[in-house]
Amino acid sequence: MVKLSVKGFDIHSGCLDIAAQRAVLTAVRGVVADAPFFRPDTPYGKPMSVRMSAAGQYGWYSDKKGYRYVRNHPSGRPWPAIPEPVLDIWRDVTGLARMPECCLINYYGAEAKMGLHQDRDEASMEWPVVSVSLGDDGLFRMGNVTRGGKTESHWLRSGDVVVMGGDARLAYHGVDRIRSGSSTLLPKGGRLNLTLRVVT
Numbered sequence: 001m002v003k004l005s006v007k008g009f010d011i012h013s014g015c016l017d018i019a020a021q022r023a024v025l026t027a028v029r030g031v032v033a034d035a036p037f038f039r040p041d042t043p044y045g046k047p048m049s050v051r052m053s054a055a056g057q058y059g060w061y062s063d064k065k066g067y068r069y070v071r072n073h074p075s076g077r078p079w080p081a082i083p084e085p086v087l088d089i090w091r092d093v094t095g096l097a098r099m100p101e102c103c104l105i106n107y108y109g110a111e112a113k114m115g116l117h118q119d120r121d122e123a124s125m126e127w128p129v130v131s132v133s134l135g136d137d138g139l140f141r142m143g144n145v146t147r148g149g150k151t152e153s154h155w156l157r158s159g160d161v162v163v164m165g166g167d168a169r170l171a172y173h174g175v176d177r178i179r180s181g182s183s184t185l186l187p188k189g190g191r192l193n194l195t196l197r198v199v200t
């Protein structure tokens, strides 16, 4: 494992070995079997290119009413619990006793991307957001706490974990593109990203 810091984002490169990646993937498949992926609309009415699901007391949701956390999947059922192997990653990289209340699951197909944004729908910015990457490489762009200014990009690979805390907690970030076919972890290709958040 190699740890690097880019603009305050702590990147744990190679944090999960292949066995750990497979364990997380199996757990995520269980979540998605109960809470299937859906494609949220942005508040501007355009569907997002990533597909989403979630685990925990809250899932992140978006539609014409805006961005927010909700207690149920669009099916009306509560989100499944955050799997233990995922909580283990949170414990390992943050050392916190406080556990996350949302594990947002993003799936990027070959053409999916995520524009630069801040994570600021949570009640407190005191807690970090932890991101786990699985599958194809994703080009992660890191910016500043205000829009604009210089950005830096880093290819996140399967098994990489990023901690967004401190000054990076409110920094703009996004995914410009994925490198389709760069990993064999997901049999149908694509990239999974989990973000763990304390919501309340």
Ligand code: SIN
Binding pocket: 106, 114, 131, 138, 140, 156, 173, 174, 175, 193, 195
């Ligand atoms: C996000 O910001 O919610 C996702 C980041 C990523 O896919 O790496």
Ligand code: MN
Binding pocket: 117, 118, 119, 173
């Ligand atoms: Mn984000």
